[in-house]
Amino acid sequence: MDKIILAHGSGGQRTDELIKKLVLKYFKSKHLSHLPDAAKLDVKKKIAFTTDSFVVNPLFFPGGDIGKLAVCGTVNDLLTQAARPRFLSCGVILEEGLPLDDLEKIFSSMDREAKQAGIEIVTGDIKVVEKGKADRIYLNSSGIGEIIADVGFEKIKKGDAVIVTGGIGEHEIAVYMARMKEKGVLSDCASLTSVVLPLIEKFGGSIHFMRDPTRGGLAGVVLEIAETARTDITINEGSVPVRKEVRVTCELMGFDPLYLANEGKMVIVAAESAAGSILDFFKKKKLSRLASIIGRIGSPSRKPEVNLRTKIGGMRRIEKLSGEQLPRIC
């Protein structure tokens, strides 16, 4: 029994074996021990709730794997709502023939990352489909967090600073290079609990809005902010942090880093008065050492625009990506 077979999804003896041998080996929550259909949880009255499916290809890439990615993605989505990550679900779709070793690596990676991020895996589900009906493994993780501060589009004001917590594009370039069987760029895949929770504790009301720039990249997030808050935004190209190895690959391949996916970064809109201290705070943390103030919230507008002040001093309007640069990056 070293590969997934259809009977692993039957709800009978083989499912039992798989759960006992592999799932409970890593996921040790007391909520899971009796394998109830639903976990019973104590929470505060205001919670954040989020879901994401993960179909990344390859499953293992420099800096992470589909399991770590699932935990980080869901944790960071909770953090965007100023919620303390608490509980995680794990829904697994397996393709018949998947080596059990790969599944074990993925579960152990989820377990490690969940501990790191301070979230507990409390409920799960496994389905198996025939060979050729999935690509080895797809994951879903849904998360619950307890809201500890009030952030949202409605708090964004003219003059607010737009901050990004580090270099952009690293995840998508790492996945791209892994597909090309090349190395050189690590995915930034990381849970931001240890950055965002202290940030909220320290700067509370000065943090107006947060969003992690995953699919659609930094450009996607900034456009979304402009559209939803109905305000113009200006971004300074020269202030946007891009690591050299990402910049080189982008130039070679014609990618625009503004549209590349990140999996361990946050875009933050904060009160101008606190922006300097926030930047100092970020620069002291390993996960946000390259943080930078990249732009300002402009005037309210019924047809909001995002403009990029280019390095050579020109202005370029940022538009939504039509099509995509790479499929299945997360």
Added chain:
Amino acid sequence: MDKIILAHGSGGQRTDELIKKLVLKYFKSKHLSHLPDAAKLDVKKKIAFTTDSFVVNPLFFPGGDIGKLAVCGTVNDLLTQAARPRFLSCGVILEEGLPLDDLEKIFSSMDREAKQAGIEIVTGDIKVVEKGKADRIYLNSSGIGEIIADVGFEKIKKGDAVIVTGGIGEHEIAVYMARMKEKGVLSDCASLTSVVLPLIEKFGGSIHFMRDPTRGGLAGVVLEIAETARTDITINEGSVPVRKEVRVTCELMGFDPLYLANEGKMVIVAAESAAGSILDFFKKKKLSRLASIIGRIGSPSRKPEVNLRTKIGGMRRIEKLSGEQLPRIC
């Protein structure tokens, strides 16, 4: 644009279009309108949290479809913990080439069933994979409910009645016949909110344990109860409700109805003293008209056994299913 293309998963313009045209057309929760990465929700302090992925084949079958199934499955899992269903997530993995009409049918069915079940779809996610890397659509739904009563293995007592709310095996036989391009059996796919919530209100402390007999069937649930509560159980074969059309197919095909999946039934362990009144209560409701007391909780045991008293008066031990009767029934 009448089929899913990879760009629908990009996080750019096409994703936006798909969400605006199809998702927000059906899912009208105020929590979804700004499409945040996580929904902010008010809940009671004790919640139930559950997740399930759905890979059923075919997508549409007599009595339901993958969308209805996802909502019912998650709602019923919440109800097993005596939780009032409140919030639902919807994670979608789409295969390139899926007709948008099919996706629309599925979303509209989810919307209809969620309203019926009293649960609100508040957060979601869409991924697209290349043709041949999935089977049209896979769904994940995770749910949050508010716990209104205390049920669980630890409440099960010797002498308790084991009740099933209706005929068994209908879902699996309906899916089986749909694959054979035959008709005749409707899936029992249904959310049990309207049965279980009033049951709890009326009989509160007399309800000791609930579980929906999906994969693994009635036998799987009864075996699980015996193992976890460490008690013998006796089931009367003659009291187990099986509709004639299910019985006929089982006899023809050699299926054992005890192991067949259900998607609109509940197995309930209740105090003996209340069992008669509970049965009367069930028989007045459309979704549980065929309810029956099928057995009793026996003595505590370190090696618990489930025994079936057969119609001809013999005793047969019920064992766990090894392998499975049909793959991808949910």
